[in-house]
Amino acid sequence: MIAIEGGPVVTAAAMRAAEQAHGDLTGLMERAGRGVGEAVRRLAAGAEVLVLCGPGNNGGDGYVAATYLRDMGHRVRVACTDVPRSDLAKAAAARWTGPVEPLADVRSAAILVDAVFGTGLSRPLDATIADPLRRLVEAASLAVAVDLPSGVATDSGALLVEDAPGYALTLALGALKPAHVLQPAMRTMGAIRLVPLGLSAHDLSGAVAMIAPPRLAAPDPDSHKYSRGMVAIVVGQMAGAARLSAEAALRSGAGYAALYGDASELGPAAIVHRPLADMASLDDPRIGAIVIGPGLGRDEAARARLATLIAADRHPLVVDGDALHLLDPATLPDRDCPVILTPHAGEFKAVFGEGSGSVIDRARDAARATGAVVVFKGATTVIANRHRAIVHPGGNSWLSTAGTGDVLTGAIAAMLAGEHGTPIEAAAAGVWLHAEAGRRCGTSFIADDLATALTLTRASL
Numbered sequence: 001m002i003a004i005e006g007g008p009v010v011t012a013a014a015m016r017a018a019e020q021a022h023g024d025l026t027g028l029m030e031r032a033g034r035g036v037g038e039a040v041r042r043l044a045a046g047a048e049v050l051v052l053c054g055p056g057n058n059g060g061d062g063y064v065a066a067t068y069l070r071d072m073g074h075r076v077r078v079a080c081t082d083v084p085r086s087d088l089a090k091a092a093a094a095r096w097t098g099p100v101e102p103l104a105d106v107r108s109a110a111i112l113v114d115a116v117f118g119t120g121l122s123r124p125l126d127a128t129i130a131d132p133l134r135r136l137v138e139a140a141s142l143a144v145a146v147d148l149p150s151g152v153a154t155d156s157g158a159l160l161v162e163d164a165p166g167y168a169l170t171l172a173l174g175a176l177k178p179a180h181v182l183q184p185a186m187r188t189m190g191a192i193r194l195v196p197l198g199l200s201a202h203d204l205s206g207a208v209a210m211i212a213p214p215r216l217a218a219p220d221p222d223s224h225k226y227s228r229g230m231v232a233i234v235v236g237q238m239a240g241a242a243r244l245s246a247e248a249a250l251r252s253g254a255g256y257a258a259l260y261g262d263a264s265e266l267g268p269a270a271i272v273h274r275p276l277a278d279m280a281s282l283d284d285p286r287i288g289a290i291v292i293g294p295g296l297g298r299d300e301a302a303r304a305r306l307a308t309l310i311a312a313d314r315h316p317l318v319v320d321g322d323a324l325h326l327l328d329p330a331t332l333p334d335r336d337c338p339v340i341l342t343p344h345a346g347e348f349k350a351v352f353g354e355g356s357g358s359v360i361d362r363a364r365d366a367a368r369a370t371g372a373v374v375v376f377k378g379a380t381t382v383i384a385n386r387h388r389a390i391v392h393p394g395g396n397s398w399l400s401t402a403g404t405g406d407v408l409t410g411a412i413a414a415m416l417a418g419e420h421g422t423p424i425e426a427a428a429a430g431v432w433l434h435a436e437a438g439r440r441c442g443t444s445f446i447a448d449d450l451a452t453a454l455t456l457t458r459a460s461l
């Protein structure tokens with residue numbers, strides 16, 4: 001089992017293609033089943049294991065794992081939902097010489113290994129499988145899913161079973177699949193670990209990757225406040241939101257954060273306040289990124305300011321909150337300066353409509369249509385540009401409190417202004433810092449605490 005940070009996230013079809021490109025299908029199943037067997041053996045500590053096998057290759061992995069456990073002298077029983085149907089599963093089942101019990105009334109065991117369905121699940125589970133599976137998972141003291149919990153749709157993360165039971169551990173085979181990073185599937189999986197199968201990075205070269213911690217260097221010895229990145233924030237009707245973004249930008253490492261507009265002088269004294277008589281005030285070439293949207297309001301003045309900034313095309317932009325409701329996405333593709341859009345689900349729908357597929361698919365489609373970096377926020381956050389996507393599978397659900405999105409906007413703007421990588425890398429760095437600050441904040445914190453925590457989060461890198 002190896003770390004999964006930065007690794008690929010691969011759809012069912014791409015996984016099958018990688019398997020074909022590899023060629024040695026028997027070898028892959030051997031490695032998968034053995035990897036599962038080794039992990040289960042370590043965790044089972046001698047307790048009896050029940051392996052449930054389905055008709056396809058997921059079931060084949062189960063037969064290989066059961067055979068390995070038996071050969072190691074472990075107490076193991078096998079039950080099946082159906083006879084093996086794929087050639088690989090037939091060959092694997094033939095090497096299991098013990099009894100195979102029918103699923104319906106099989107006795108539970110302390111350790112349950114679910115190898116019923118993996119990436120080949122094609123429709124909802126019917127009750128003849130779902131009911132005994134749920135009973136056995138719930139009766140086990142440790143339930144382990146092989147590749148995916150049976151009942152989880154690989155590419156969308158949807159649940160194709162009612163009252164899906166919860167597993168302690170899911171052993172992803174070869175690579176993570178979208179369901180390993182998407183809700184509601186993820187909440188049923190317990191800890192997720194990867195069993196490497198030796199598939200080449202080239203064969204797995206999906207365009208979607210798990211987020212990894214950013215590499216953020218300390219300021220150069222000769223750095224000054226502007227070289228560290230200057231962030232300008234357009235203030236609208238609710239100045240508090242803009243202040244949160246400004247504080248987050250500074251605590252993420254920006255050297256200078258200025259609020260442009262009518263803001264009260266509340267908040268950290270380090271935040272600079274400037275009037276916004278006309279948009280020419282934002283022509284300052286030292287500005288590295290402009291934030292527009294947090295607390296902006298949706299009146300005509302706000303709409304005009306956004307349109308002016310987009311048309312001017314003079315600075316990188318981070319467009320959030322209210323500005324997303326005022327945005328005409330058709331104005332984006334021809335810009336030279338990067339644009340990062342940070343919608344939550346409601347804002348995403350307002351700009352791009354419902355879209356189709358998973359949040360990964362929808363974010364990628366939006367990025368392709370606009371040329372912008374799209375940060376689709378939610379329990380899982382997807383950061384996409386025209387060519388690739390980076391997924392943050394969330395973490396602390398206490399982030400669901402007002403103002404945390406404004407903090408994220410500031411963190412992303414700081415990374416963009418500080419030129420921490422390409423725009424998609426800057427956006428991903430901001431998302432990572434924000435989530436890690438959220439993890440450090442624990443429970444029932446407020447957005448102000450989250451902004452404060454960014455300083456120590458940055459220090460941890």
Ligand SMILES: NC(=O)C1=CN([C@@H]2O[C@H](COP(=O)(O)OP(=O)(O)OC[C@H]3O[C@@H](n4cnc5c(N)ncnc54)[C@H](OP(=O)(O)O)[C@@H]3O)[C@@H](O)[C@H]2O)[C@@H](O)CC1
Pocket residue numbers: 015016018019028029032054055056057058059060061085086116117118119120121122123124125126146147148173174197
């Ligand atoms: N890719 C790789 O690199 C590697 C992949 N490996 C493993 O292969 C797994 C994928 O195997 P797979 O393609 O055979 O699909 P799998 O999940 O076993 O199910 C297909 C079977 O289930 C059936 N079926 C489907 N839904 C059903 C339902 N609701 N109710 C009832 N039946 C249903 C379906 O029947 P059908 O839809 O045709 O009627 C078919 O018979 C993957 O997750 C991993 O574990 C590793 O071994 C090695 C490396």
Ligand SMILES: Nc1ncnc2c1ncn2[C@@H]1O[C@H](COP(=O)(O)OP(=O)(O)O)[C@@H](O)[C@H]1O
Pocket residue numbers: 321344377378379380381394395396397398399400401402403404405406407408434
């Ligand atoms: N359940 C959750 N789990 C993890 N992160 C979450 C959850 N809910 C919200 N977040 C994160 O919190 C932030 C909320 O942003 P947003 O909805 O724009 O809030 P606001 O508009 O109040 O600032 C986003 O970064 C989002 O990814």
Ligand SMILES: [K+]
Pocket residue numbers: 058114115116117118145146147148149150
């Ligand atoms: K499974």
